[in-house]
Amino acid sequence: MSRPTIAGVARAAGVSVASVSRVLNGLPATGEMVERVQRAVEELGYVPDARARSLKVGRTFQLTLAVADVGNPVYVTMMRAVEEVVSAAGYRLVVTTTGPDVVDEVALVRGMARGYADGLVISPLRVDDDLIKSIRECDVPVVVAGNVPASAGVDTVRANSPKGMLLAVEHLLATGRKRIAFVNGPVDTVPGTARAKGFADAMKASGLRAVAEVEAVDFTFAAGREAGVELLSGLDIGVRGSGAEARGGRPGAEARGGRLDAVIAANDLLAVGIMHELAARELVVPDDVAVIGMDDSELAEQCFPPLTSVNLGSAERGRRAAELLLARIDDDTRAPRRIVVQPTLSVRKSTP
Amino acid sequence: MSRPTIAGVARAAGVSVASVSRVLNGLPATGEMVERVQRAVEELGYVPDARARSLKVGRTFQLTLAVADVGNPVYVTMMRAVEEVVSAAGYRLVVTTTGPDVVDEVALVRGMARGYADGLVISPLRVDDDLIKSIRECDVPVVVAGNVPASAGVDTVRANSPKGMLLAVEHLLATGRKRIAFVNGPVDTVPGTARAKGFADAMKASGLRAVAEVEAVDFTFAAGREAGVELLSGLDIGVRGSGAEARGGRPGAEARGGRLDAVIAANDLLAVGIMHELAARELVVPDDVAVIGMDDSELAEQCFPPLTSVNLGSAERGRRAAELLLARIDDDTRAPRRIVVQPTLSVRKSTP
DNA sequence: GTCGGCGCTGTAAACGATTACAAGAACGAT
């Protein structure tokens, strides 16, 4: 009645359980043995039990991907890439949402010790010593998709935000925009700090000063809109001066850096949120204000106008991270590798 | 050196393994016993092995969610909802992408017999007898998020597409649009057939005839653009007649149903794809053409103009599906339930 | 003909937890 076990198959085939197991795992056996076992398996509809197998071989053939927010399209891209690699290698993927708190990330990493998965790819939003420690002590292999110090002694795959920022700023310069504002996510996050430093460096290298900088409360669309409101109130805006200026920008605006003709956002969701606020003020993208996002997610081509975005290689990072994880599962002695994926710029209609 | 087992804890605490297990599972024990065990656990950093536990108790505390395409924002919404419910109940979520082929869905359901998860929520894109059969025979509880015949004898949670279509058509009528085109996904899919029937019924009920109907190759953004190209070539378009008409619509267009002033798309991704093609032809949404999507995903509020969309309750469907699954895991004797979630219309700027 | 070697098969011991069952302790009632 209940599911047949390997013992039932053995009985039906008139052989030992060991032989059944061997046939099922492709170990050497005579043609007749294979034949009998396969017939019995077929007849009973036997399917090996993953739980028992996991216990014995010490592996679950599952890998975990932990991201902060599945609603962020960049994680969807990454998830796709990871899925592809790990499923090709015969693993299932467990996707976990950690949320924005580092304590939940730590709890997750600690929990890996239960052995429900053979490895972890984690893209931590916030990093502290506890997290580093938990990763270093973790029983199962961990790959970090993001930036943690080399001292953590863990495989990492990260983006090159500074280079990406440089691409963005240079592209704006090349198209004649110099009055640039920057909307970042929380600076106490890993991507937030990287973007902040990258933007500062890129601007310095180009001899520019930011017209304005705003820190959104998180990396979501809603936060992008809020940041847009904050950014656009009281600033003199637009190439044509058709915007706030016509409606009378505050006097202080000039002092804060002058007119605004371009916005760089720390990710695509923020960029799209800002574009909505620009539209609400009847400012035209890119004519009045150019907008550049980061991540080059699917949203960048779906939004309107299509968003020029810095491709930080999220798909490649996902792929490489998954590959590193698989490699480490096979060989845990190898020295940790630190891969940096280089950015490219996907130019679309949101910049002139 | 390697991970401590319950036997190690028992030795360190000077008690039996049974006692350790009991303390860990909160079964009655004296204060001193609890004390000793907890100290030993603390000292050794013991964490129970999920694999061994799974084998013994016959449960993995994992649930699987199978969707066709993680890139579709409606699945992201659903996934969030499912995640929330199942993780609150102490389960992990395994997200699997089946792709568009029914054979892969069947393989997935069959594979559940391995017992790597305690239940499955599947949102099948295509359904055939094999799939129904595999679901009926499945060893672990299955809940279908979608439409399968009652004869399958399985819990289902589905949307009410016809009602949703009615909401869309009525909204267009109420805003003075009668020349409606419909862009569907593949009609050999579950949502595709439901939408097709719903649209036909809604139009009949309103005494209207479709100006045009296009079937996209799948439910993606790219397919939406292709469908947009097909739809818009040679049709006379727009309330103001400022569009194709000015550039000379083909003579045949009138015969095919006359001018076009509204498009209903089978989901948000298709709608957004179409909006891009409208924009490429300098047609203004909603002034020239109104657009309505379905799913009311995050993309609907992120795109521009924000998309009026039929909310088919994807979050609620996810939640209810997860709840049904948890309930069935607790009690597999209960008769199958078939829940229908009612739609609402989220009116935004893409309709007048 | 015997023996070594090789290759297949079966027996039984793991893997690390839970839990049925039995045994012992403690305690109150008679």
Next chain:
DNA sequence: ATCGTTCTTGTAATCGTTTACAGCGCCGAC
């Protein structure tokens, strides 16, 4: 003081697989 009840604890079986080890043919070589 004895007995029965209750509560706690320990012993050992069990979940379904994999795999070390031993046994047993069979073959070729001497």
